[in-house]
Amino acid sequence: MEVEPNDGFGTATFTGVGLGFVQGFPEPGFDFYASYGNYIGSGDNDYHYLYAQRGNTISINTSGRGSYADDVDTTITLFNQYYTQVGFDNNSGSGLNSSLTYKAPLSGYYYFNVAGYLGDTGNYDITVNLTPNLTT
Numbered sequence: 001m002e003v004e005p006n007d008g009f010g011t012a013t014f015t016g017v018g019l020g021f022v023q024g025f026p027e028p029g030f031d032f033y034a035s036y037g038n039y040i041g042s043g044d045n046d047y048h049y050l051y052a053q054r055g056n057t058i059s060i061n062t063s064g065r066g067s068y069a070d071d072v073d074t075t076i077t078l079f080n081q082y083y084t085q086v087g088f089d090n091n092s093g094s095g096l097n098s099s100l101t102y103k104a105p106l107s108g109y110y111y112f113n114v115a116g117y118l119g120d121t122g123n124y125d126i127t128v129n130l131t132p133n134l135t136t
């Protein structure tokens with residue numbers, strides 16, 4: 001679950017994904033995957049972050065939360081550790097959900113903001129997957 005306030009980079013919610021990932025191989029306790037529920041209120045931005053190593057593929061998806069199927073029309077904006085935007089998606093997921101895949105060119109923290117399209121509000125789940133690429 002997100003921890004509000006998380007409306008900017010400095011207060012982003014940690015997904016739990018990526019710590020302990022060393023030299024392309026997972027260490028004990030490493031998380032490749034996270035999924036948890038969140039809520040977008042009026043004027044809300046939800047920043048989350050993960051850690052990826054160079055060559056990892058980051059996959060981020062939104063979906064309806066529990067009984068709140070497709071409650072909110074989400075967007076996802078992805079940023080690198082320098083807060084530079086490196087990706088955006090509105091509706092590539094199911095329905096009006098967002099889905100974004102990005103191969104990390106640099107090791108570091110990656111941040112993403114989930115917001116409601118045109119101010120839409122509601123419940124959503126965020127799902128994050130990290131796929132190692134051991135050939136890079």
Ligand SMILES: [Ca+2]
Nearest residue numbers: 039040044046
């Ligand atoms: Ca929120």
Ligand SMILES: [Ca+2]
Nearest residue numbers: 006007045046
């Ligand atoms: Ca927020």
Ligand SMILES: [Ca+2]
Nearest residue numbers: 073074090096
């Ligand atoms: Ca959308």
